[in-house]
Amino acid sequence: MSKSNKPIVWGPFAAGGTLTAFLIPVLVLLTLLQPQGLSYESMHALAAHWAGKVALAGAIFLSLWSAAHRLRITLYDLGVRADALAAAVLYGATLACTGAALYYLVKI
């Protein structure tokens, strides 16, 4: 029997699901209300600090990965049987977008 890669894809899904459950509602509320904390100076200071960069990159990766994993399962539920292709496209897009985020974070 071949080894299962389930723990590898499921670990970040569970971590991302927990992180987004705690943070997305309040963060969306903040981007809606746009308080002083969302000013260029505050956000630039956050993203310029190494700890801020690590936190932002990690949160973006986990959020995108859990969304990609859930979308993969949902596509299967809706009758899309090309699971290997869906997995490759969705996880690949997650890695590409996390790479883009890292690129912008390094530039800041």
Next chain:
Amino acid sequence: MSRAPYVRPISAREWVFRHPRYVRYMVREFSCLFIGGWTLLMVWGLKALAEGPEAWTAFLQLLRSPAGIAFQLLTLAFALYHSVTWFNLTPKALPLPFIAAAHYAMWVLLSAGLLVISL
């Protein structure tokens, strides 16, 4: 040789509306489109942040456009549903007393804390 088993044909999209429970399941699953989409929007925001103050102001204005507000309100509703369903499942993953209540308390504290330091 046995015959291939009979599989009753069912439209792949038909089962969802057979029971309210399946609809609620699909609503929960579709939250990933909004949470993922909003996260991509934030990656776009990082690009604006890297480009400078004018690009950042334009990004904030995009978030304040009618389409931006509509998308964020939908994301907020789906994200709240994701949070509630996620925390309600915690006793199954971690069977400890008050584990769901502990997650809800932590959720409220974290959200209130982030709101206060951002004002």
